[in-house]
Amino acid sequence: MASNKSLLILPGDGIGPEAMGEVRRIVNWMEDNRAVSFDIDEDLVGGSSIDAHGIPVTDEVVEKAMNVDAVLLGAVGGPKWDNLDFSIKPERGLLRLRKDLELFANLRPAVCFDALVDASSLKPELVSGLDIMIVRELTGGVYFGEPRGIEDLGNGIRRGVNTQVYTTPEIQRVARVAFELAKKRDNRVCSSEKANVMESGVLWREEVQKIHDTEFPEVELSHMYADAAAMELVRKPKQFDVIVTDNLFGDILSDCAAMLTGSLGMLPSASLGDVDDSGRRKALYEPVHGSAPDISGKNIANPIATILSYAMALRYSFDMGTEADLVETAVQKVLASGIRTGDIMSAGMTQVSTTEMGNAIIRELDKANG
Numbered sequence: 001m002a003s004n005k006s007l008l009i010l011p012g013d014g015i016g017p018e019a020m021g022e023v024r025r026i027v028n029w030m031e032d033n034r035a036v037s038f039d040i041d042e043d044l045v046g047g048s049s050i051d052a053h054g055i056p057v058t059d060e061v062v063e064k065a066m067n068v069d070a071v072l073l074g075a076v077g078g079p080k081w082d083n084l085d086f087s088i089k090p091e092r093g094l095l096r097l098r099k100d101l102e103l104f105a106n107l108r109p110a111v112c113f114d115a116l117v118d119a120s121s122l123k124p125e126l127v128s129g130l131d132i133m134i135v136r137e138l139t140g141g142v143y144f145g146e147p148r149g150i151e152d153l154g155n156g157i158r159r160g161v162n163t164q165v166y167t168t169p170e171i172q173r174v175a176r177v178a179f180e181l182a183k184k185r186d187n188r189v190c191s192s193e194k195a196n197v198m199e200s201g202v203l204w205r206e207e208v209q210k211i212h213d214t215e216f217p218e219v220e221l222s223h224m225y226a227d228a229a230a231m232e233l234v235r236k237p238k239q240f241d242v243i244v245t246d247n248l249f250g251d252i253l254s255d256c257a258a259m260l261t262g263s264l265g266m267l268p269s270a271s272l273g274d275v276d277d278s279g280r281r282k283a284l285y286e287p288v289h290g291s292a293p294d295i296s297g298k299n300i301a302n303p304i305a306t307i308l309s310y311a312m313a314l315r316y317s318f319d320m321g322t323e324a325d326l327v328e329t330a331v332q333k334v335l336a337s338g339i340r341t342g343d344i345m346s347a348g349m350t351q352v353s354t355t356e357m358g359n360a361i362i363r364e365l366d367k368a369n370g
């Protein structure tokens, strides 16, 4: 069927291609059963691109990513490429995509499915009903700031340097995304930084407060130091609705939030740019987890984070809320039926492989579709 909706799939490394294989099957299911058709292209990123081209992402792939409606990415990295120069490590491929596409807002929803309350590392009453949205700034901060590098100071002494840097527009635009999201949720934003010790944190706090006071006074705003936020996430996570924070703290706080939901294998994400004049918004969808070299090649990884990232693409890039709901409900039903990959396994449940988890989700989609 002809379609003008385009999707670039970049499976990447390690468990990325394994989880993405299950997404491909759901994409095919959508085409066969819901007439949801995309022009799909697939290419290399990360270590797989280094092996083929010597660099973690080619200009051609960046160009393709710029011109599609959405990119779906698996994960990058692995021990094979760990000792390469920083400029060509697999992770640089992903960082370049985020930067060149200006995907400044990374939405990382941490939702605890009812069936997984017992899989969380916290007590059931602390995570039951948990629904947090972490909005992580994604194109600034210490992952991109200059100067950076490792210098030789002589006498066997070296110095490693990275620079945390934010401008006011960078803070303001991600703050707006957080406030807009909060308005559709529980109307609360907690902004997190280290304003007690970092000037960039002071600027962050002032600018978020300014955007609140001038544009979103109806949203409840609080500020919390990032170390305290990490502590509060494991002490009383349900106090949070939307958390907005910088690139580094968002990376750390979202891995922490992932465990509240049962596993890093459960958390999807959407990385969004600004809406352009034609109403289009560049977007990349990827799980929060990495390439998990310790379990890759064994068909045991949990594909749900990648599958839910595809559901986010349906919702945010293609305005297909009904289809996104179908996927999310299928995942919920599979979990409720006791089917588990190893990372979310608990007593009395049925442990399955990556492929079997995909099969189970497709069976639920079939049932829902009549």
Ligand SMILES: NC(=O)C1=CN([C@@H]2O[C@H](COP(=O)(O)OP(=O)(O)OC[C@H]3O[C@@H](n4cnc5c(N)ncnc54)[C@H](O)[C@@H]3O)[C@@H](O)[C@H]2O)C=CC1
Pocket: 015, 074, 075, 076, 077, 078, 079, 091, 094, 264, 265, 266, 286, 287, 288, 289, 290, 291, 292, 293, 294, 295, 300, 301, 302, 303, 305, 343
């Ligand atoms: N967005 C990306 O592509 C990311 C890439 N990485 C890269 O991935 C590589 C490994 O990094 P790690 O720190 O080990 O983080 P990781 O997220 O790959 O793995 C951390 C732990 O969680 C488990 N895990 C992760 N995803 C899982 C899933 N879907 N199912 C079951 N278990 C899962 C792994 O087995 C491992 O024990 C590194 O090269 C790192 O730079 C790390 C984070 C994000």
Ligand SMILES: CC(C)CC(=O)C(=O)O
Pocket: 091, 094, 095, 251, 288, 290
């Ligand atoms: C570039 C990535 C490997 C950094 C990361 O851990 C993440 O974005 O979650």
Ligand SMILES: [Mg+2]
Pocket: 251, 252, 255, 288
């Ligand atoms: Mg991370």
